[in-house]
Amino acid sequence: MTRSIAFRADGDAGSRNQRLLVQLRWIAIGGQLTAILAVNFGLGITLPLTPMLATLGVLLGLNLFALFRRGRSTTNLQMFGVLLVDVGALTVQLYLSGGATNPFVTLYLLQVVIGAVLLSAWSSWALVAMTSVAFAALAVVHRPLPLPAALASALSPGFMAANWFNFTLTSILLVAFVTRMARNVRDRDAHLAAIRQRAAEEDHIVRMGLLASGAAHELGTPLASLSVALGDWRQEPAIAGSRRLAAEVDEMRDEIARCKKILGGVLFAAGEVTGEAPVRTSLHRFLEGVVEDWRGKGPVPLRFESHLGPDRPIVADRALAQALTNLFDNAAEAGAGSITLAAVMDGPILVLAVRDDGRGFREDMLGTVGQPYRSSKEAGGLGLFLATNVLRTLGGTLEAQNRAGGGAEVVLALPIASLALEETE
Incomplete structure (x- = not known):
């Protein structure tokens, strides 16, 4: 409970999602750096290290900038822009390392899923379109990898087209179902919030009802005493013989009767039996x-x-x-x-x-x-x-x-x- 309260205090959902993206980007930077060094020095496949490491530097700078803005609200458009930078960086890396023939091309799906969860509908579908276009472009335009004879293989155009279609279909299905599930979760949260609000209001009503019924009970005795006292005064010769005084006493008795009627209504509304049959x-x-x-x-x-x-x-x-x-x-x-x-x-x-x-x-x-x-x-x-x-x-x-x-x-x-x-x- 303490952690959740502190988590909410750090900012809104947008800033929290931004922090999660920063953490994921650190993992991506570390994974890409490890893969680049392993392929280049471990497998002996020559890669263009300068542009690939420069691309990682762009992601590193983006993360440092995000840390500098920590705690600030993040809009949907800003989140969309950040994911576009990630997609662009991945596209550059794939272009420099075999394009669509690179098995890491499926990492586009990670960006699609993140967009489906964090972005609004139009942004999610825009991300699907951009990654699909990038996939198709990388199948045609890319820097071939100088693979050793033992690792070299040729992928037919038909296979690449089927691979692209598989990626696009998977992206569309992911966005269609993930966005629907996310909307269902948001609707559920809104419904639960409304229920909690209603419970709080009803608790407030119960407390007011208890106070009101308690006050009605407490006021009933002095009002009854005043009514009896005024009835006795009405019989006094000095008051009975004065039309003005008698009228004032009658008016006070009427007002006390009205107060008792109001208190009876309070008790009735509070659910207490007053001895009166339903009217x-x-x-x-x-x-x-x-x-x-x-x-x-x-x-x-x-x-x-x-x-x-x-x-x-x-x-x-x-x-x-x-x-x-x-x-x-x-x-x-x-x-x-x-x-x-x-x-x-x-x-x-x-x-x-x-x-x-x-x-x-x-x-x-x-x-x-x-x-x-x-x-x-x-x-x-x-x-x-x-x-x-x-x-x-x-x-x-x-x-x-x-x-x-x-x-x-x-x-x-x-x-x-x-x-x-x-x-x-």
């Missing part, structure tokens, strides 16, 4: 109730546009009602002068759109809507985060966008089956 209602009545509740305390006008068609029975979902209330609150706090809730049925999917004429979302927020502590409000605003997770538990989705005429639109889509009332005989 049977209809879809239209449920949405109208959410709108009316917010209108009673909301600072801006809220309009309800229903295109639901025939009404249908459902079980009132307090979590969904709270999610809609949070979206109304967010719109009001974003400077909206008016808010609209539009409801429509799209087959089995219930679509709810909350539109406003406020400031809208920042462009950098639109890609992260629904993540915790991502809001246009300074306080962090968990409204969209909570709404996203409510929709997720109901099997739905939430999307947000800015409207062309100004303001924002948040669209909630969920299967109506998640709210449907199951009839029993």
Whole structure:
């Protein structure tokens, strides 16, 4: 674990791949130098040592330059350029030592595989084309090796053509399958990252639910005491005989009742039994109730546009009602002068759109809507985060966008089956 953390800290994937290429190039330099010296001095085959060693010097300089840039980000184009230098160096070495008749010509496949793993699709196929052309050219243009009679052999043009075709076909198949497998691995990693992100968000929700339910339990007792005390005050002659004082006490009792209702909703959303049976209602009545509740305390006008068609029975979902209330609150706090809730049925999917004429979302927020502590409000605003997770538990989705005429639109889509009332005989 410690090694992987340190590995990530050194830079991005491009720089790590660059370091792997440097290590592979060191091996290639050492292998080529050993082969050149062994063939020239061990087998007695005269090679053009000066240009071949100069080519190795180019690879050595490329490696030193790569070490100098260590830790910097490497783009696909830069990686492609580096592999082209490697292919060019190998081509020069093969040209000076027999061309396509040299058995080391298959080292082109190593460059093709590396390109298929590290490069984007167009770069990988470009590398296949260049190595195939280089192979064909080396079959025609090269410096013949002055082999001893015991080692000399003649390869027919037909054999060389078949060898080239074999190389090209192998390169195409390698790139086709390796790139597909690499894409599958990337998709899997992205899926695992999304699962980990969702698990982290759900853990965050669980923690908030525990805090909220704990606070709801703690606040229940003092609110009940205040309700009893206000009931006693209401019976006092001094208060009962004063219309103003009696009205103020009644208003306080109403507000305490409202607080208790909110706390009951918090406990219900947290999954705790409150002793209340599920509320049977209809879809239209449920949405109208959410709108009316917010209108009673909301600072801006809220309009309800229903295109639901025939009404249908459902079980009132307090979590969904709270999610809609949070979206109304967010719109009001974003400077909206008016808010609209539009409801429509799209087959089995219930679509709810909350539109406003406020400031809208920042462009950098639109890609992260629904993540915790991502809001246009300074306080962090968990409204969209909570709404996203409510929709997720109901099997739905939430999307947000800015409207062309100004303001924002948040669209909630969920299967109506998640709210449907199951009839029993």
